[in-house]
Amino acid sequence: MAAGTPDRDHMAALEKGLAVIECFDAAHDKLTIADVARATDLSRAAARRCLLTLAKIGYAEFDGKFFRLTPRVLRLGYAWLASTALPQLVQPFLERLSEETHESSSASLLDGHEIVYIARSAQRRIMSVGLSVGSRLPAFCSSMGRVLLAALEPEAAQALIAAAKPRALTPHTLTDPARLMALLDEVRAKGWCLVDQELELGLASLAMPLKSHRGAVVGAFNLSVQVQRVPAQVMVERFLPRMRSMQMQLQPLIK
Numbered sequence: 001m002a003a004g005t006p007d008r009d010h011m012a013a014l015e016k017g018l019a020v021i022e023c024f025d026a027a028h029d030k031l032t033i034a035d036v037a038r039a040t041d042l043s044r045a046a047a048r049r050c051l052l053t054l055a056k057i058g059y060a061e062f063d064g065k066f067f068r069l070t071p072r073v074l075r076l077g078y079a080w081l082a083s084t085a086l087p088q089l090v091q092p093f094l095e096r097l098s099e100e101t102h103e104s105s106s107a108s109l110l111d112g113h114e115i116v117y118i119a120r121s122a123q124r125r126i127m128s129v130g131l132s133v134g135s136r137l138p139a140f141c142s143s144m145g146r147v148l149l150a151a152l153e154p155e156a157a158q159a160l161i162a163a164a165k166p167r168a169l170t171p172h173t174l175t176d177p178a179r180l181m182a183l184l185d186e187v188r189a190k191g192w193c194l195v196d197q198e199l200e201l202g203l204a205s206l207a208m209p210l211k212s213h214r215g216a217v218v219g220a221f222n223l224s225v226q227v228q229r230v231p232a233q234v235m236v237e238r239f240l241p242r243m244r245s246m247q248m249q250l251q252p253l254i255k
Contacts, residue, residue, distance in 0.1 A: 016042060020050040021059070021073060030066040077134060086219060087118045087133070089253060090210065093246050094121040094221065101239055103230070106131065107210065107221040110148040113164035115139050118219065140166050140180055141173050143195040143207035144220035150187040151209060151217035157184055173198045192240060196232035204232035208243050212254045221246070 023031060023039045031039075037047040051067045054060035058072045081087055087107070094105040098121040108115040114136045122131070139145025140161050149157040158181060166175035174180060187193045192208045199205070207222035223239050230238070 017050050024069050030068045091119045093250055094119055097246055098123050100242055101223060103223045103225050105223050107219055108144045109219050113139050113160045115142055115145045138164055140164050141198045143193045143205040144222050146187050146193045147207045147209050147220040150184040169199055170197055170201050194232060202226055206235045206239055208247050211251050213252050218254060
């Protein structure tokens with residue numbers, strides 16, 4: 001299709017409505033029309049129509065000033081969870097890994113320049129921000145994110161790193177794109193990734209890819225610890241063998 005040619009199969013109204021839904025998160029649980037217009041680059045009139053439509057069909061509520069999402073929105077996420085085998089398949093393995101190590105474990109997928117959690121077994125709260133299924137973190141500075149970026153073609157990984165506009169979340173966060181690309185080469189060669197306090201001070205994480213029976217990387221899983229209890233470098237010696245065992249057990253089961 002030539003540049004500038006309208007796509008007759010593209011529903012711009014649906015795209016705008018989904019963009020409006022995505023504006024809401026833990027830090028923005030209630031928004032005005034002006035807030036949504038700024039966040040989505042929509043006109044105030046378009047943002048108003050989207051919000052009022054969502055309210056009319058039960059996906060949002062309006063108190064006269066602020067809009068909030070309703071639990072009906074969960075139907076959208078549940079539709080994916082119910083139709084995808086991977087979260088249900090990996091959950092018992094994560095629970096066993098957590099029981100054996102006494103640490104929290106998670107699985108995620110890459111969504112743009114972020115990772116989204118699809119399963120989790122938490123032994124304790126390890127981050128200042130609570131994590132659960134559906135939580136998102138930057139891919140460039142998270143262990144699972146780097147594993148997933150390393151599985152991409154270098155050009156694709158580089159584009160996602162640029163789109164993330166890396167910024168330092170702690171004094172240890174690596175943000176230089178060239179150094180990140182070199183690190184992805186190391187992750188690809190080793191088959192695992194260790195991140196030490198780049199995402200949050202006091203937090204270290206060790207991740208490996210989830211592979212299908214054909215060898216394709218379909219996701220990632222990790223163990224996360226507080227470094228006061230388990231220093232980052234100790235994690236590799238202590239936990240990597242268990243994680244490799246889990247990876248090998250899961251691979252024949254993932255279609």
